[in-house]
Amino acid sequence: xxxxxxxxxxxxxxxxxxxxxxxxxxxxxxxxxxxxxxxxxxxxxxxxxxxxxxxxxxxxxxxxxxxxxxxxxxxxxxxxxxxxxxxxxxxxxxxxxxxxxxxxxxxxxxxxxxxxxxxxxxxxxxxxxxxxxxxxxxxxxxxxxxxxxxxxxxxxxxxxxxxxxxxxxxxxxxxxxxxxxxxxxxx
Amino acid sequence: xxxxxxxxxxxxxxxxxxxxxxxxxxxxxxxxxxxxxxxxxxxxxxxxxxxxxxxxxxxxxxxxxxxxxxxxxxxxxxxxxxxxxxxxxxxxxxxxxxxxxxxxxxxxxxxxxxxxxxxxxxxxxxxxxxxxxxxxxxxxxxxxxxxxxxxxxxxxxxxxxxxxxxxxxxxxxxxxxxxxxxxxxxxxxxxxxxxxxxxxxxxxxxxxxxxxxxxxxxxxxxxxxxxxxxxxxxxxxxxxxxxxxxxxxxx
Numbered sequence: 383x384x385x386x387x388x389x390x391x392x393x394x395x396x397x398x399x400x401x402x403x404x405x406x407x408x409x410x411x412x413x414x415x416x417x418x419x420x421x422x423x424x425x426x427x428x429x430x431x432x433x434x435x436x437x438x439x440x441x442x443x444x445x446x447x448x449x450x451x452x453x454x455x456x457x458x459x460x461x462x463x464x465x466x467x468x469x470x471x472x473x474x475x476x477x478x479x480x481x482x483x484x485x486x487x488x489x490x491x492x493x494x495x496x497x498x499x500x501x502x503x504x505x506x507x508x509x510x511x512x513x514x515x516x517x518x519x520x521x522x523x524x525x526x527x528x529x530x531x532x533x534x535x536x537x538x539x540x541x542x543x544x545x546x547x548x549x550x551x552x553x554x555x556x557x558x559x560x561x562x563x564x565x566x567x568x569x
Numbered sequence: 570x571x572x573x574x575x576x577x578x579x580x581x582x583x584x585x586x587x588x589x590x591x592x593x594x595x596x597x598x599x600x601x602x603x604x605x606x607x608x609x610x611x612x613x614x615x616x617x618x619x620x621x622x623x624x625x626x627x628x629x630x631x632x633x634x635x636x637x638x639x640x641x642x643x644x645x646x647x648x649x650x651x652x653x654x655x656x657x658x659x660x661x662x663x664x665x666x667x668x669x670x671x672x673x674x675x676x677x678x679x680x681x682x683x684x685x686x687x688x689x690x691x692x693x694x695x696x697x698x699x700x701x702x703x704x705x706x707x708x709x710x711x712x713x714x715x716x717x718x719x720x721x722x723x724x725x726x727x728x729x730x731x732x733x734x735x736x737x738x739x740x741x742x743x744x745x746x747x748x749x750x751x752x753x754x755x756x757x758x759x760x761x762x763x764x765x766x767x768x769x770x771x772x773x774x775x776x777x778x779x780x781x782x783x784x785x786x787x788x789x790x791x792x793x794x795x796x797x798x799x800x801x802x803x804x805x806x807x808x809x810x811x812x813x814x815x816x817x818x819x820x
Contacts, residue, residue, distance in 0.1 A: 432723075
């Protein structure tokens with residue numbers, strides 16, 4: 383269950399969100415769409431509990447997972463270890479390696495993240511979120527920095543993995559929105 | 570540059586300076602002022618066959634490395650307290666600065682008065698190690714990425730896994746740099762302290778005796794022994810840290 387009730391937030395004199403209310407339906411993907419700087423990430427951070435709202439409240443139940451705006455990976459750990467960090471022993475190494483291959487990172491299981499490119503890091507961050515145990519997934523521009531071909535296959539992978547799950551996704555790309563959204567929230 | 574090429578360049582540089590040393594020693598032609606590298610190596614080879622040499626090496630190694638190990642532990646613990654409590658950091662800042670700049674000779678004379686000569690190198694190595702480790706580790710802790718802590722909170726990563734994966738993985742490079750710098754300085758200052766305090770059976774005592782009896786070959790042989798010991802200790806400790814690093818890297 384995820385519900386935003388009269389959320390307000392301002393930075394200095396700049397009002398970013400004002401009395402935002404929404405019921406996010408279980409098992410559906412809600413896409414928050416809007417131009418840069420309109421408060422999408424702020425809303426997502428408030429929903430995740432990373433940022434306190436100035437007014438209103440968030441009602442949330444269950445374990446959450448996230449693809450953050452920045453990758454937030456441990457640079458000195460391997461790609462596999464970054465995923466293992468959140469999955470613990472719940473997923474076998476062989477499966478993690480298979481999932482890495484599925485997003486085009488076949489040789490990255492034991493490679494330190496600091497040696498990966500920006501697009502590769504993004505996919506590790508995405509995979510970490512998808513493989514962790516969660517009830518609600520928050521994703522802030524999860525396909526940022528991916529080239530067109532990779533993006534197509536990763537989008538497909540993301541869609542399959544999140545089918546029937548509660549997802550709140552932020553993007554400014556209407557094509558991503560069209561492919562993934564069960565519900566669109568325009569800011 | 571490839572590893573082999575790098576190694577060849579290093580060996581070449583060492584050989585170049587040995588040749589320069591040999592030429593200067595032959596020109597001076599006085600065993601008291603400067604022995605040749607061959608003579609120093611011959612004397613070192615002789616010493617290696619004597620039991621007393623190994624006794625002195627063991628005596629000094631145990632003490633210098635004990636001081637180093639204690640310094641690592643106390644320096645890290647102190648860094649943690651300084652990181653957590655800003656008042657403690659401010660309180661210790663002048664002390665740490667003073668410890669960094671006080672000459673080894675002053676430490677040594679003070680330590681001689683406090684604890685005598687036998688364990689002098691333990692205390693001096695410890696006092697050299699603490700500020701280096703404390704300063705580096707405090708900086709490392711201050712550079713910890715708070716966004717990774719948020720990430721760990723969101724994913725509900727258990728405490729032990731969080732400590733190793735999130736914090737230790739960020740701190741190890743600082744620990745490595747600090748210990749690498751400290752171990753060499755501990756040897757240098759530990760032996761220097763022994764030369765001043767002259768504890769029985771130490772490497773420092775042997776260096777002191779070579780000065781008293783004008784045994785320049787002995788002086789060079791013992792110096793070479795200290796360099797080799799310091800080099801081996803550093804390499805071995807770095808190897809241990811790298812093994813730990815690899816373990817952490819793969820979690």
